[in-house]
Amino acid sequence: MASQEIEALSAALARLPGLGPRSARRAVLWLIKRRETALPALLDALERVRDGLVECQTCGNVDTTNPCGVCTDPRRDARALCVVEEVADLWALDRAKLFTGRYHVLGGRLSALDGVRPEDLTIGPLIARVTAGGIDEVVLAMNATLEGQTTAHYIAERLEALPVRITQLAHGLPVGGELDYLDEGTLAQALRARRPV
Numbered sequence: 001m002a003s004q005e006i007e008a009l010s011a012a013l014a015r016l017p018g019l020g021p022r023s024a025r026r027a028v029l030w031l032i033k034r035r036e037t038a039l040p041a042l043l044d045a046l047e048r049v050r051d052g053l054v055e056c057q058t059c060g061n062v063d064t065t066n067p068c069g070v071c072t073d074p075r076r077d078a079r080a081l082c083v084v085e086e087v088a089d090l091w092a093l094d095r096a097k098l099f100t101g102r103y104h105v106l107g108g109r110l111s112a113l114d115g116v117r118p119e120d121l122t123i124g125p126l127i128a129r130v131t132a133g134g135i136d137e138v139v140l141a142m143n144a145t146l147e148g149q150t151t152a153h154y155i156a157e158r159l160e161a162l163p164v165r166i167t168q169l170a171h172g173l174p175v176g177g178e179l180d181y182l183d184e185g186t187l188a189q190a191l192r193a194r195r196p197v
């Protein structure tokens with residue numbers, strides 16, 4: 001029988017995405033064994049996240065400043081705006097270092113099933129941002145899921161009347177992907193997005 005402290009920590013960790021009760025218990029044991037070495041650094045990092053991070057009121061990114069480092073970076077192209085579902089998507093795109101514009105985080109995707117409506121996302125602020133001007137291109141970088149694509153269509157419609165170019169990420173064959181292994185959806189998208197050679 002584990003102590004109350006261990007149970008409490010296990011329960012807290014088990015709530016993390018991708019970590020079930022079993023992995024949580026293993027993580028707790030790992031931490032207990034290293035409470036002199038690994039734990040102080042973890043506690044310190046957690047405290048800094050708790051005390052030092054804010055949500056950027058312009059784009060929805062999480063950073064130590066508001067507006068965030070991405071929004072205030074003068075080397076970035078303010079005329080290109082990339083719309084993503086979650087902060088994790090912003091980070092993923094930014095790690096790839098291929099997009100040099102700014103971002104807008106929606107905070108999710110439209111979903112009839114989960115009851116997520118346009119007003120539950122930051123679509124209103126996005127329209128306001130684009131309406132304010134100074135933006136030439138809006139890149140819709142939603143996930144290649146049904147809900148992601150529904151969200152992209154909805155936003156494209158709302159932006160239609162504004163003098164801005166709307167583009168969307170191409171979906172298709174992953175690099176190194178073999179046709180044999182792909183699901184039908186990916187294959188269908190790749191075929192639809194075919195281009196002249």
Ligand SMILES: [Zn+2]
Pocket residue numbers: 056057058059060061067068069070071
């Ligand atoms: Zn920002």
